[in-house]
Amino acid sequence: MTGTPLVAGNARVKDTRKLSRRSVRTERRLFLADGPKAVAEALALPGCVVEVFATPQATEQHAGLVDGAPVWTLVDDRALASLSDSVTPAGVVAVCRHLDVPLEEALSGTPRLVAVCADVRDPGNAGTVLRTADAAGADAVVLAGSSVDAYNPKTVRATVGSLFHLPVALAPDPDAAVAAARGAGLQVLAADGDGEVDLFAADDLLARPTAWLLGNEAHGLPADLAASADHRVRIPIRGRAESLNLATAAAVCLYASARAQRVS
Structure with missing residues (x-):
């Protein structure tokens, strides 16, 4: 977790944003969990989280989550908002593996x-x-x-x-x-x-x-x-x-x- 926060036009952010579409979620077997509560629950499930995107402010507010993430990526406010469908994004979004079972x-x-x-x-x-x-x-x-x-x-x-x-x-x-x-x-x-x-x-x-x-x-x-x-x-x-x-x-x-x- 170093460097300048990624912006909304960054290729990684844009690629992750595609998970807002059901067809992409289904193809990749990935989805987005938005907000600190969802991210905390996802991190508690071994192997569920692929990466967490968070603003610097949210990273400071939820520092207890950082060590549990396999990858914690800083993004600016606009980039985070592009990954969230919430009216008031809480500043942290996790990319998670699908959980459904047979x-x-x-x-x-x-x-x-x-x-x-x-x-x-x-x-x-x-x-x-x-x-x-x-x-x-x-x-x-x-x-x-x-x-x-x-x-x-x-x-x-x-x-x-x-x-x-x-x-x-x-x-x-x-x-x-x-x-x-x-x-x-x-x-x-x-x-x-x-x-x-x-x-x-x-x-x-x-x-x-x-x-x-x-x-x-x-x-x-x-x-x-x-x-x-x-x-x-x-x-x-x-x-x-x-x-x-x-x-x-x-x-x-x-x-x-x-x-x-x-x-x-």
């Missing part, structure tokens, strides 16, 4: 709680589901079908570091994800506003090892996919709200399972 690996062992997101498109929702699954003690998260890229900068930011805490699998076929979950000894519960099971009256069911199947923000789960679950579970709406958004529904369902499993 579906079979994510479901290995004896999992008790898994979230399977089918066609979840909003990066903030996907990141929040992952963060909530981590907080609830889930064993893995599966992004199935045409779900948003796990490494979208907004998704990564919304996980607030949880992306680095638990296995994430990418499954192009939601039906295959359901079959794999069942093969791992998990019952599959579909979160469905028209479900036949009331979440508040399902403690015996919730105490079992479970994969929660969560659908698209606008359209929910396709009828055939919901029907493939062992049960369709509805969250009671006691007030006048039409529904809950995806991230909130996921939190309610995951924590209901976590509570029931703890006391069973």
Whole structure:
């Protein structure tokens, strides 16, 4: 970590900036983690970080991170801003290796709680589901079908570091994800506003090892996919709200399972 900070027009900075595109992230199996919290969590995971870019001011503020980085590169404010999609960049961005694992690996062992997101498109929702699954003690998260890229900068930011805490699998076929979950000894519960099971009256069911199947923000789960679950579970709406958004529904369902499993 020596020399003059790199500027936005520097070839290395410009090449790294290409990771803002999903196609480049996929090809290189690399992504950007923005902010000191995400960088700290990435550095705590052996072999995850390739390089850290930081402004001199951020380097001084977060000096405790420097020794853990394989490469720490100084950049000026404009160069750092070009690598960040945050409105107010925090001054430090890490280039990280992809973290997703094969579906079979994510479901290995004896999992008790898994979230399977089918066609979840909003990066903030996907990141929040992952963060909530981590907080609830889930064993893995599966992004199935045409779900948003796990490494979208907004998704990564919304996980607030949880992306680095638990296995994430990418499954192009939601039906295959359901079959794999069942093969791992998990019952599959579909979160469905028209479900036949009331979440508040399902403690015996919730105490079992479970994969929660969560659908698209606008359209929910396709009828055939919901029907493939062992049960369709509805969250009671006691007030006048039409529904809950995806991230909130996921939190309610995951924590209901976590509570029931703890006391069973």
